[in-house]
Amino acid sequence: MPHLTADVPVDPSAPEARDWLIEELSKPEYAAAQPNLFDRLSQQFFDWLGRLFQPGESVPTDWVPVAIVAAVILAIVVALLVWGVPRLNRRSTALSGLFGDDDTRSADELREASDRSAAAGDWTAAIRDRFRAIARSLTERTVVFVSPGTTAHDFAERAADAFPDARLRLADAARMFDGVRYLGAEGTAEEYRHLAALDDELDARTPARLEAVSEESHA
Structure with missing residues (x-):
């Protein structure tokens, strides 16, 4: 009978379960696994880059900064070709x-x-x-x-x-x-x-x- 009692699953109340979960997630190994600022920024950049090559309504908007940079570079090249840098x-x-x-x-x-x-x-x-x-x-x-x-x-x-x-x-x-x-x-x-x-x-x-x-x- 004692053996059977030990095998009964633990059935904590909701507040106890929440406290146990918070305590478990606060351990160092879980904190170390969280993404840092560099990881989040890198992920955002690659997400943006991926959207550029996916069809959808977001493509024109995402291409705006690329188009602006390309236009500026093109204008500089044309100016150098026409007027040079005398x-x-x-x-x-x-x-x-x-x-x-x-x-x-x-x-x-x-x-x-x-x-x-x-x-x-x-x-x-x-x-x-x-x-x-x-x-x-x-x-x-x-x-x-x-x-x-x-x-x-x-x-x-x-x-x-x-x-x-x-x-x-x-x-x-x-x-x-x-x-x-x-x-x-x-x-x-x-x-x-x-x-x-x-x-x-x-x-x-x-x-x-x-x-x-x-x-x-x-x-």
Whole structure:
């Protein structure tokens, strides 16, 4: 009889069964089996991806974000094919070397250095930095593209296309720069004033034309 009593199924009341279930589910092994945030997000993503390839009313709505992203990418590609990135390329080269030197100073910084040298009577340095300031300024304004391999005379010829009436003065400026930079010539106050006046004039003027994008082949 005791044996038969032990085999009788347990028949708890409803509150007892609920308490037992809560107690059982609160054990660590059940908590560890619950999906974490990453699992839930991953499942939601794959559910959304699956709906894209299933017929139904939800397909057009689910395709909206995909269509928007595709349209934006297509617009960017078309813009690059039509207009290219000349100004971005030109702007990046504005901080590259100038006429054989790894000089990354801006046009204003070069002008300040030139003025300091002129005030100290160092006309050679003043001429060198002022001519670089002219080149840097036109590069920053995307008027002329200047790469590290561009020579002073090459720059002067191309800048003259943007300022035709300054062609002779630009050629003289290039000659002065080459003289003090490569030929060991001593600069003079008159040459410095010529460069300073030319720089100020070009900086205040609107160019007749901008250099064509194809000129990037000079890089």
